Structures are given as C-alpha cells and as structure tokens.
Amino acid sequence: MQDLRKIFRYARPYRRDLFAAVGLIFIECIFEMVIPVLMSTLVDDGVPTHNMAVIFRQGGLMILCAVLALITGLLYARYAARFANGFAAELRMAEYAAVQKFDFANLDRFSDASLVTRMTTDVTVMLNAVNAGLRPLVRSPVMLCMGLAMACVLSPRLTIVFL
Template structure:
C-alpha cells in the first residue's frame, strides 16, 4: 500500500479538493443505492397495482436520482484532475530536489534507471491512484457496504447467502493479492534495470559507436527486455484468474436468488418488486469487487 501512503501525505495542501472529491464520490453511491428501492416501488405499487400515478412518480424519482448522480460525478472528475496533478507536481519537485542532495556514495550505489523510475513511473502510479484509484476504492467499499445493508433490509435470509459469497470473494482477492505483490515488485525491478540500460547506452552512444559495440548493446537490451516481458506475463496470468473466478461466484449468487427468492415469492413471503430489488443490490455489491481487484494491484 505504498502508493496509498504517499498519496495521502501529499493531499494535505489540497484539503478543499479532497473534501469536494469525497462529497461527489459519496453522493452518486447514495443515488445508485436508491434506484433498486424505487424500482421495487414502481413494480409493486405501480405495475402490479395498476396505478399509473405511482409509476410516473417512481420513474420521476429514478430520473432525478440518476441526474443528481451524474452532476456529482462531473464534479468528482474536476476535483480528481486538480488533486492528482497537484500531487504529481509536488512529488516531482521534491524528488528532483532530493536527488540533487544525494551524496557521491548514494549516487554510486543507486542506478540511474532506478532514479528515473522513481521520478517518472512511480510518480505516475501515485498520480493515477490519486486521480482514479482512491475515488474508485472509496466508491467500491461504499457500494459493497451499502448494498449489504440494503440486502439485509430487504430480506435477511437471502442476504445471509450473499454474505457467504462475499466472504469467499474477499478471501479469493486476498489470496491473489498476496501472490501478486512479490511479482509486481520484481516487475518494478526489471523496469528499473531496463531504464538503466537505455540511459547508459544513450549517455555513452558515441563510445559505443567508436568501439563498434552496437550488437553487444542490442543483445544486452534484448536480455533486459525479455526479462521485463516475461515477468509481466507472469503477473498477467495470475490476474487472469480473478475475473472468471469472481464472475462465477456472482452467477452462483444470481442462481441462489432465483431459487430461494422465487420460492419466497410463490409462498407470498417476498414480493416481485423486492426480488427484483434484491437482484439489483446483489449486482451493485458484487461488481465493485471486480474493480477492487484492479485497484489493489494498482496500489500494491
């Protein structure tokens, strides 16, 4: 979670943008969580009751919630852009100043590629996280928590089944993350080594040409390039397990809802609108976990 720690430290001068970002992140979540409940109202009190007034009223509220959420999301984009660029600017300035203050011993010990990676790739990682990752992380957590609350409000028995599925998904994500973190660390090392090769070659390109060492340098770069590619492939193969596994669990949840919820509707313990709302809350709660897997990899 190094990116998270770095980002939060540099957010202090931008408290207004942070506050605006939080408000415009929470508001769309609230609006989205209202929609399934409004849909339940339209189905039960409007369609099944054959009451057009309730249908119009519910549809109008759904449109209003969607519009308010869209406006808040627009404000969130503005806040994220200003916040992320400000953080990246401050980090680049401080990092470059720190490099200038390094001792000769530190400069001999550190590779040029490592320093270039720190001031470019690492700063970009923090910028992307503060721009999109942090807002999406907060949104995903709120969506999961909010949907679970609404699931229990709708029907606690069905919600208990979903809670088990969410726990399994969380354990799966934790397992993937623990296996992926060391691989991502190696990717960063390979990237730094590749940057060092390129920088050293460009700095001494005249010497390379003078001694006709082009083929040696090409082979040297190719070795580093292959290592970097292979390590990224290893990470990609591991991450490829996340989406189908989580999608399978989500589909199992839908099947459980259809089976258990359908029986409850037939026995008049649950209304059709409640079943539809429950299914929507399930999708709202499950989808952020797919997003969380990518965000956690971003900040690891």
C-alpha cells in the first residue's frame, strides 16, 4: 500500500481531472438508470392505450437521456485521458530524475537501452492501468447501488431478491 501511495503522489497535480472524470461517470450512470424507468412508463402507459403522446414523450426523453449519457461518457474519456497522461508524464519525469542520480557504477551495470526500455514500459503499464481501470472501478459500485435503489423504487420485494 505504501508503494501505491508513493506512486500516486505524482497524480496530485491532476486531481481535478480525476474528480471531474469520476463525477461524469456518476452522471452518466444516472442517465443510463433513468432509461429503463422511462421505458417501463412507455410500455405500461403508452402502448396498451395506444397513447401516442406518451409514447413520443417517453421516447424523446429516452433519446435525450441516451445523448446526454453519450456526451458525459465522451467528457469522461477526455478527463480520464488527461489525468492518466498527466500522471504518466509526472511519473516519467520522476523516473528520469532518479536515473540521473545514479552513480557511475549503477550506470555501468545497466545499458542505456535497458534503462530507456524499463522507464518507457513501466510508465506505459501504469498509464494503461489507470486509463483502463478507472471506469470499471468507479462505474461498477455506482451502478450496483443505483440499480438497487431503482429496483427498490419499482418493487421493494424484487430488491430483496436482487440482494
């Protein structure tokens, strides 16, 4: 755990981007969880009575929610990429500074190509882990909690089955 703290301290300058990305995931989940509720209203109220006003209204709201979820998803990708790339840049600079402090005995043990490859590969692995892991790490618990809350609103007995 201490190693992760040491590594992620290089992400501090990009905390705003991280918080923006997490907030956008949360908003995207809200839009995605509203769509089934709108669909249930459309099927329960609009289809049996052939009420076209309800069908068009609910369909329009579903399209609006889908477009807003798409927009927040794209904005999430932007902020998450900015966070991950900024974190990787800070980490790369710290690695470079650490290599510059090596004495000549250490530099003789490692070839230049080996050091460059290690630095590049290590930073790329961290960049990919942060970039690919942030979305499921945040989205999964949010979708679970919101899904249970929506199930409780629709049918409290069904929520017990889900739990």
